Amino acid sequence: MSMLWAWDRILGERDRVEREIRDEDQAREELRATDDDPPTRRCRVCAHEGPERFCPHCLADTMIDVKRPRPPAP
Numbered sequence: 001m002s003m004l005w006a007w008d009r010i011l012g013e014r015d016r017v018e019r020e021i022r023d024e025d026q027a028r029e030e031l032r033a034t035d036d037d038p039p040t041r042r043c044r045v046c047a048h049e050g051p052e053r054f055c056p057h058c059l060a061d062t063m064i065d066v067k068r069p070r071p072p073a074p
C-alpha cells in the first residue's frame with residue numbers, strides 16, 4: 001500500500017473511508033467464498049471432476065456443471 005493510501009485512511013473523510021473499508025471487506029469475503037468452492041464440473045464420459053472446462057482425460061469439451069448444495073454457514 002502506498003503512503004498516499006495510508007494518509008487518506010488517516011486524514012480522509014470519515015464516512016467515505018468507512019464505506020471503502022466495508023467494500024474491501026465485502027470483496028475479500030466474496031474472494032474467499034469462491035476459493036473454497038468445490039469442483040463444480042464433471043465429465044459425462046469418464047466422470048472426472050474438476051473446475052476445468054475441457055476434460056484432461058478425454059481431451060474434449062465434455063465437462064458438465066454439477067450442482068452441489070453449499071454447506072450451510074456456521
Ligand SMILES: [Zn+2]
Pocket residue numbers: 043044045046047048055056057058059062
Ligand atoms: Zn473425461
